[in-house]
Amino acid sequence: MISKEHYLTPRQIVEELDKYIIGQKDAKRNVAIALRNRWRRMNVKNDMKGEIVPNNILMIGATGVGKTEIARRLAKLANAPFTKVEASKFTEVGYVGRDVESMVRDLVEQSVNLVKAEKKEEVKQRAEQIVEDIILDALIPPLRQNGTVTTTSADQTEEEPKTEQELNERTRERFREKIRNGELEDRKIDINVQKPSGGGVGMIGGGMMDESSMINLQEMIGNMMPKKSKKRKVTIEEARRILIEEESSKLIDMDEVKELAIQRAENTGIIFIDEIDKIAKSGGGKGGADVSREGVQRDLLPIVEGSTINTKYGVIKSDHILFIAAGAFHVAKPSDLIPELQGRFPIRVELENLTKDDFFHILKEPKNSLTKQYTALLESEDVELSFQEDALEELAETAFNINTEVENIGARRLHTVMSQLLNEFLFDVPDKIGPNAKIVVNREMVREKLQGLVKNKDLSEFIL
Known part of the structure; x- marks a missing residue:
């Protein structure tokens, strides 16, 4: 049974993603269409239903620009089983690497957990x-039942117990x-x-x-x-x-859970393959590493094309699983993937590098922004934390400059600067900073706390 969330229109899906992810309009539109197409396929009334295959998506962009977050939020929005794998894991043990089919088994495991949680909620009462x-x-x-009659006093009323x-x-x-x-x-x-x-x-x-x-x-x-x-x-x-x-x-009936989980994984499952550029041939060489990478691509191909995989919960077909692949493609290019695999990812989306302005909005707007997370953490100690607008601008500029000068790790850099900014307060609460205290972060405080971070061009301590 399809839950209500599956009926969101593409525009509504983008609006929901906007609550957590800043920018990347093109990527959001494409994943929104892909999600809506699944509902459309499941409601096709003739034999064409089995013939309609998902348009798998290849996301191209640097680390930390939101590729994984878009896929994860999409799965959560659709209440769909989701699993993330790194393609490079399959090359680690020589040519064979990790069993490529394990990604589908992981997806089924997630699906079973989802269905089981729903069924437990139904029987909770x-x-x-x-x-x-x-x-x-x-x-x-x-x-x-055969309790012995107790002795009763003369003034005992009918309401008082007469037996044990x-x-x-x-x-x-x-x-x-x-x-x-x-x-x-x-x-x-x-x-x-x-x-x-x-x-x-x-x-x-x-x-x-x-x-x-x-x-x-x-x-x-x-x-x-x-x-x-x-x-x-x-x-x-x-x-x-x-x-x-x-x-x-x-x-709960585990046989029913397994059956529903297989159906959900087949029809709504999303597999996110990260670092797919790491299994592309680099520069067209023909060395051992390239042979291994091409071998992994050829192992991936039948699963993405659609095949039957045995799992401990039953047999699953991967024909209608949505695959979203992602990679930075700094060294290799998408065209370095084998042609057959390229053809299985017909939708290509290039994600934009984050600007200073993007960092500012990332700190301020999403429902799960870092500023809101730290505010909630200190609120648990009855300490009020607030950020002035100029402080957020300074934090955004600092993170952007460090990414430019050292290594671009995208929005993850904000974790570095926010940690450096607030660690002293987090350490002092509640010993030095007691309940009902108010901490207001302004531009001067940001500059003072982060000056060492900005001056140290090596930044080896802070590089993730």
């Missing part, structure tokens, strides 16, 4: 009721109210907790079995072993957290 009864049983164990059973029930109801009101959170009780499986079953001599088959065999043998539980003495608050997780897992 039922799980909470079950857990409440378990906690109540640990506090006041229930009596059996009734007395027990009334006591339990009083304690149930206390549990619901949070009055007993620190009281300790004994609960039975299922022991986690002991890290899988060792397998010797895998032979011709692939990774997926090994995982499935280990899981099957693990499931055949009896489940063990152990008694723990914990607070009611901790017991609730542990037991809700256990009871929710019991209430």
Whole structure:
């Protein structure tokens, strides 16, 4: 079932991305169209539905300009499974490298976690009721139905309990109210907790079995072993957290979760392949490194084209997964990729380098801007942090100049300058700077705190 977020128009998708990412209008428009096209394909009413393939995107731009953030925010916006891999990882162990199919398995794992979380939310209320009864049983164990009649005084009213059973029930109801009101959170009780499986079953001599088959065999043998539980003495608050997780897992149908997860990964999954320029042939050489890089490209090709991959949750087809590749392409060029792989990324987007003005807006506008993050951190200590406009301009200029003179790492440079600016305050709170204090950052303070950073052209301490 498609959630409401999938119905956003391309314009609305761009508006949502604008809340977190400054600039890069062209890239946002292309990913917005790609996301909307998925909804369009899933609502095609004839046989053409299976023939429509996603237009994979190749993003070209320096580090820190927002390539990964655009892809990650897009996946979050669509509530879609998302995984990021570095293409260079596949060349690290000689020619073979890491199994290229593992990126699809990672995607399915993410999809399972997404669906499982949704299903647990659906059964949360039922799980909470079950857990409440378990906690109540640990506090006041229930009596059996054949409770003995208690002696009653002459003036006893009809409402007073006449049996141990009734007395027990009334006591339990009083304690149930206390549990619901949070009055007993620190009281300790004994609960039975299922022991986690002991890290899988060792397998010797895998032979011709692939990774997926090994995982499935280990899981099957693990499931055949009896489940063990152990008694723990914990607070009611901790017991609730542990037991809700256990009871929710019991209430959901894992077969249904796996089936839905495979469908979601196939139809809405996004795989972000970073550093794809690192597997391009550099300068047209024919050395070992280039052979290895070309080998990785040829391993990637069938997955991007569409193939069937075995995972521990079932078989998945990669035909309709959206692939977004990215690279700086400082040394290699997109044309250095093998032609077949180039053809599988028909949409090319060049991301612009960030300007001084962009840095200013990045500090000021996004919902998750660094200034808002640091303000929230200090607010947790009851310290008010605020930034004047001229301070943000100075921070933006400093970050831009360091990127120009040393190494351009894009918006990540803002982390360096903000850390240098505020570390002293973060250290002094709350020992020297107590609650209700106000810190106002202005241009003079920025210049004073960052003068050492600007003067030191080497900056080896601060280069990420």
